[in-house]
Amino acid sequence: MKNHLLIILLSCLILQTYAQKAIKDKHITNQQERMVFKQWDKKKFTPTSGFLGLNPEYWLTWAWHPDYPKRDLRPLGPIGPQTQRLAFAAAMQNTATAYKLHSDTLRNTALTEASNYSAVFSEIDPLWQLYYRHEFEPLLNQSDNALLNGITQKEKDYLVRTGVYEWFRTEAAAIRERLETAQGSTLDRGSRIIAYHRLFLEYRKLLASWEAKRQYSRKFLSLSETAGKMKTREKPIVQNQGYRTDQQIANDILAKFKL
Incomplete structure (x- = not known):
């Protein structure tokens, strides 16, 4: 009984040893290499046809798949x-x-x-910051009292009485409003800069006209004062050298005509 058990155990061990032994078949190995990374080599399709194509294993294997060796089936x-x-x-x-x-x-x-x-970026525009902001600063921060600085009270009264002062304030306010509209509107940068330049030219022309009117007011008041003094005989008329009356001029003309 013990001998039978020993024989059975030995048989199991032998079978287990053969079962764990790796199966090495060149056909399977070639197929694995062929499908994974190696060249699709027709010469390694085994079994081969043999001498004169008489190998029966070849016909039993590839007769059912005649096109298989011709097609490269590698995934890579x-x-x-x-x-x-x-x-x-x-x-x-x-x-x-x-x-x-x-x-x-x-x-x-x-x-x-x-x-x-965007109008959001108009304030940080480089050209505005470097040039136009400084040029328009007197307009944006304009003070009505500062407009009449540097002139006499008579000149101030004259400019206010004749409406020149109010005219300048109205024109300056209009330019300032258009400037603020150009800054707050959605315009392309080129159009905004052109609008700045046009308004700057108008503002410079307005300043020149205002300064000229201030100078004219001084001259006009001076002439008016002189004329008033002449009318009231407060200032006698001084005859310069070579001064002639109208009658003397007429007599000279008649004398030349008679000749």
Whole structure:
């Protein structure tokens, strides 16, 4: 009985040893290498046809699949599904990169256009900060009392009485309102700068006209005062050298005509 048990145990051990032994078949190995990474080599399709194609194993194996050796079925082959998938993934990656670049360009363009058109950025425009802000500062911070500084009280009364002072205030207020409209409107930067320049030219012309009217008022008051003194005989008429009356001029003309 013990001998039978010993024989059975030995048989089990032998079977287990053979069962755990790796199966090494060159046909399976070739197929594994062929499908994974090695070249699709027709010479390694075993069993081969043998001498004059008389190998029966060849016909039993490949007679049912005559086109199999001709088609490269490697997943990583030149036209394999894995290669196609990788190529498709690379193409999709390139497309995604192109779309991202395009979207970034659109975003940058939109930001640039927004900064060019939006009135929010008009105050920080470099040209406004460096030039026009300083040129328009007297207009934006205009004080009515400062307009009449540097002149006499008579000149102030004359400018106010004749409406010149009010005229200047009205024109300056109109230019200031148009300037604030240009700053607060949605315009492209070029149109806004052109509007600044046109308003600056108008404001400079208005200042020149205002200064001229102030000078004229001084001269007019001086002439009016002199004329008033002459009428009231407060200031006698001084005859310069060579002065002639109208009668003397007429006599000279008649004398020349008689000759």
